[in-house]
Amino acid sequence: MTLSGAPARCRASSAFGWNPDRIALALVAVGAIAVAGGGFVSLAPNRLVSGRPVALWAAAGIPATAALALIGLALAGIAATPPRRMRHYAVAALAALLLIAVLLAAGTAARDLAAGAPPLARVSLGAGFWIAAAAAALAVLDGLQRADAGNFVRFLVGAAIAAAIAAMAAGGWFDALSLAREYASHRAVFGTALTRHVALVAGSVLPAILIGVPLGILACRRKRAEGAIFAVLNLLQTIPSIALFGLLIVPLSALAVAAPALARLGVGGIGAAPAVIALILYALLPVARNTAAGLSGIEPTIVDAARGMGMTERQIFWRVEVPLALPVLVAGLRIVTVQTIGLAVVAALIGAGGLGDFVFGGLGQDATDLVLLGALPTILLALVADFLLKAAAAALRR
Amino acid sequence: MPRPLRLAASPLWWTAVLFVALLLAMPHTGALFHAAFPAAKPPVYARASFVELFLSQAGIVATASATASALGIAVAVFVTRPAGRDFRAIADALATIGQTFPPAAVLALAVPALGFGPRPTVVALFLYGLLPIVENAIAGLETVPGAVREAAAGMGMTGWQVLARVELPLAAPVILAGIRVSVTIGIGTATIGSTVGALTLGTPIFDGLAGNKVPLVLQGAILVALFAIVTDMAFARLERRLRPPGAAR
Known part of the structure; x- marks a missing residue:
């Protein structure tokens, strides 16, 4: 902000x-x-x-x-x-x-x-x-x-x-x-929808960090992998969200049929599973790109100095490269979190729940204030996440 | 390489060919989808032709993006001139804050003001599409070194000439990157626009989701994904063209 x-x-x-x-x-x-x-x-x-x-x-x-x-x-x-x-x-x-x-x-x-x-x-x-x-x-x-x-x-x-x-x-x-009367009549489900929304975002951003950071490191270390990684991630980011949700329906429902154990865990063509997978795929590009950018932005002389001080490669990575690359990574995390909060709205269309239920429910009933009941908290969530992560990146840079 | 060979080797070219081929062939794939999903009736979306859906969506995105580009660049030019300097920070802030708004929410909020149909989608796309364009156009215009502008002015160019012949051409790649983001988001948001009555390639997706007809979802999703990918690739190529020769990436 x-x-x-x-x-x-x-x-x-x-x-x-x-x-x-x-x-x-x-x-x-x-x-x-x-x-x-x-x-x-x-x-x-x-x-x-x-x-x-x-x-x-x-x-x-x-x-x-x-x-x-x-x-x-x-x-x-x-x-x-x-x-x-x-x-x-x-x-x-x-x-x-x-x-x-x-x-x-x-x-x-x-x-x-x-x-x-x-x-x-x-x-x-x-x-x-x-x-x-x-x-x-x-x-x-x-x-x-x-x-x-x-x-x-x-x-x-x-x-x-x-x-x-x-x-x-x-x-x-x-x-x-x-707006308040809509809230009053949806009070029971509002809390659930809000929690669900936050859970969808957290459940997508955290795995995206676990996958995206190693991908970013790989892209930075192996220049030949870099082109391929970013070409694929960029392609994924281009695909409209509802299309990616739709494309995941077939493989996931096939998987649920083939492995009933997974189906009992909630994996299926509709619901949270395709939503979370698609949100992770979207989140990978900013995470990997900022990890790579953070690492390659480090002055080679600093790494040389650390090596000259007798640090091992592992020590250099954890004590020099990670702290120096962290602000850029957190900046990427801000983009990812804000983006995922917005995309999770669309996930309601494939039955994943969240605040999008109010937005599209309101559109369906032509009830504007129900749309607002979903849209306003989403916007607030995005603004708060934006402010907090921006402040975190600024604090880390100091 | 001779021109035909160069064309055949370009991923943009064959992705575009694949997209057009699928767009035209999709109505004739009934047997295929029927074999894969015997329960689904009809096996292929038939309420409108896919070409019609594509043209409608392309028209919505093009109208919104062209208007947003014209106004966005004008705003960026204004706030980077001495007369508009005061408004630069607020324009930048609006662009940044606005982009934290979820596109689906902007679309949904445009409906009460404009009713169902293509209009809320065009307006939401326009408003949302403005933001990355303004942001990038300001950034692009500000990367033009002051010395370059002064040299141009020293050669006797007027303010408008400096803008049209020096600043805008130099900022063009960055401005185009903003338009690319805006169009990509626009295609995605226009797809969702079919929930509020816009005719797009998303229409079969939502018909399929509502009636539990997976083939319709797939047909719409494949085509709209290819549409977005081809458009993005075309912008990537245009960006490479606009970058001055020898400039670093």
Whole structure:
């Protein structure tokens, strides 16, 4: 979740000496236009029908709208002051406040609308909400980036926002929203699906490391094997996920018929077995490629020095090469984990379970909020894995 | 090597021939699939021709990728100019964060906004395809050494000329690598798009999965895998062509 590139604060001021935070201003404008355009939430007669858009002021009332507008104006005001590190932190803090206020307003809007509607009616989050929330989140991120905040500060800010949202959710603030009602009616299976999803990812990434790392070492040591290994892995990565799942059905169901013992263990053409095998195959390329890249990026003089110190080949490998190649490997692990979290959604189509069950179940029933119940946790999982593994790679590089 | 021989020796050529041959021959393989899977009826997908499915999927991917390439390169050019410098970090961040979103989730979320049919697939492919293109185009444009740009400007080139004749050609291989990633993901996501009403080679796969008809799954899976592989190989060849002679890989 880090913003890369040269920090904008290194730039010289513009010709007029006025150097506002143009991104924060642009984001405030985008959010304001999205909210003013109406459609902050939508009201539908039941969960399967698409609703009609309702504007923020019509749903949550004038005071909530005015409060949001005030925070937005304050953010714009701070963004227009001269660029200092404190300004960047203030932008991030106000944007975080705005994000929480947008969420509060959504909860209020849902509660007020639902109170005056029949029990089957559903209040869903509209485009105006999503754009305003995304703009506020991006402003937080950009403020932190400009302030050159470290991973720890970023983690604290993220955790504080997450804690605020969790507290609102636990306090029942969002209970009137259709998303929360979908969660309430799927509460029993949600935990299972989430655990299953994480299990699919872990059960694919760990074997992929066990197979991919030796493959990467082999590719680095034997240049003749390198071409063949990467040609095959690259080919596998190119095949669309659902096609690979489909291609595995025949051999695996044949195997289950030939070896009933395996079938009793759950091996078959449909279910977790083809999903995990396909996810492992997809994960091999990034693992092997980054292992090889990490190893071949080591200066030969360092290995020579270790040899000169009297280290054996085994010692050189474990004490010199592995520690030096580790950051690159962890960077590959980040790619693999994020990719596998996403691909595991598709695995639901062949009966492997996981959060994809909600996504495709929701698509089948045309219930948008059920789709969200699957998609949002998947995105969150991917973002958290991305942040943690990025931080781990950065810590190892030091 | 003379040209015909060189063609015959190229894996791209014979993979493409195999793909087209299978695309045309698949409707006539009923006896084969019937022998292997006697229970399945019909043994071959018959609701639409495979050529029709392929053309529909290729059209969806091409529309989305062409639009994403045009807009993605434009965004990258804007944020690497002095006027757009401020937006460079946020564009890069959006591209990186966006790519952690699962493509299947992006597709599913496009449906409520656009309804069933090919439209949500085109839009999801376009949005998701933008990200690797923006990321790579920014990276590609920034690898052009400042000295090269200054030399071009010193020769009297205008800003646009430097961009069109120096920066974009030098960045082309990296930009193309981004388009390649975008198209590969696009083909895969378009295949899933048949669950939301797009007509693609994934349609027989899902019909087969829903009705427990393995031959249909196989027919769709083999063709879509070959489609993706041929496309990727074609991009690999184009990338080799664009790399300036003598440049290191």
